[in-house]
Amino acid sequence: MSHHIVEVKNLRHVYSDGTVALKDISFVITHGESVGIIGANGAGKSTLLQHLNGCLEPTGGTIHIGHTPLSKGTLPDIRRTIGMVFQDPDDQLFMPTVFDDVAFGPLNLGYSPADIEERVTEVLDLVGAGHLRDKPPYHLSGGEKKRVAIATVLSMSPDILVMDEPTNGLDPFARRQLMKLLRDFEHTRIFTSHDLDMVLELCNRVIVLHEGEVWADGPALEIFSNDKLLAECRLEKPLSMQGCPACGSDPKGSLQY
């Protein structure tokens, strides 16, 4: 049995004010896949992510993580399996120092102090933040915060990594650094993002959400080549697939304008 499978079946969510955020969502993500969930604002991306680790309860439908149904009883296990990186690192980094923050998850899981020391050092080095370990989170730059936020999740050795807008607000260099880091992971990865170039580079599969429904689900290149679909869902081709605005040359052989 693999822990790495995410199976969502007929998921429906209605907020208490009556807004239908998710109408009927179904998909299966298997071991080691890297999946981008894209869609316009309000398409239901964040709502969907919040279901994956039980922050929201479905109005209808089921979610299985590694063949375990998501329910109150299985939540602690599932939360260990799914590492969730939030959009705003300030929400995720709440401890006094970077070290404490990265150690927070392992401490809750009951690791021994020696293990924690080793684990924290390991993941901080992995994300290139070893030199920040004794700093308080509010002294970090945006890119540093993001990398530390990822470390806080990696320290619990999750099987599945879920990230909400990972490249949001990063400068080009920090964005590159982060993408390189994410590409090297062997976890099952699920991203939501408006940074379609990042999605194109990191994800081999893309799920397009539109008004609470799955409008398309397939290989990234195929989806990004479907102009009609993208226009319907208020999306655009990634910049790297568009023509050059200066010389008009086109990466794919035909002009897109």
Next chain:
Amino acid sequence: MASINRAVLDLKSLDLLANRSSAIHRLDARAKVIVTLIFILCVVSYSRYELTALFPFFVFPIIMISLSGLPPLFILKKIILLCPFVIAVGIFNPVFDRETFVHLGFIEISGGWISFISILTRSILTVGAAFILLGVTGFTAVCQALESLGMPPVFAVQLLFLYRYIFVLTEESARTSRARELRSFGKKGQGISSFGSMVGHLLLRTWQRAERIHMAMLARGFTGEFHACRQSHFGTPELRFVFAWSALFIFLRLQNVPQLLGSLITRLIL
């Protein structure tokens, strides 16, 4: 709003001071907390008209600052910032309490003035000691020391969160207020009513953030218990530090040293 921003920056720099390394910085936080508490207790326990006996207590901040290498001017500025509040508390003493207390030649000083200056001196001493404690220990370590000395963990966690998010909150309010300023073109804007909704928004946003933080905590296996992983060691240097200072404070509290010195000198002269 600029002043709030600056105050927060100052708070951060006070925190950075705690990262320095000196003999005092290296001491266990509990030792420093205990000594500071005893110091404050001794200083505030004097009667309202006591003034001379307070002065020897300045030896504590002076020695702590010089041993730890904290910038004295920075600490002094922090203390001066609080003086208006202290003056507001004590300013009516000279008005209500006009009974002559001391004769200096032909100058008569009323009890009100003495108690006013006494309040001022005591505030400088206690506030200064608290700032020095923060500067040589850091807020987090102070909280953890208080917790290990018996403060309920709930309070410690509350304080830590307060300290962590005060930066985020002030930045958020500074941004909101700047946005208002930029659109009110140097006038009053819509006056107090716009501030009302601003504070309301800030509260709601804080609420939402609290929810997200709670989610982030749950996502990492939070079950209600707050673990912290910090080794601390209360050894001989800490014991010596605590005993030496508390002995001095208690001695100073029981004996009026300036008076003793004075009578010694007069006896020598006569």
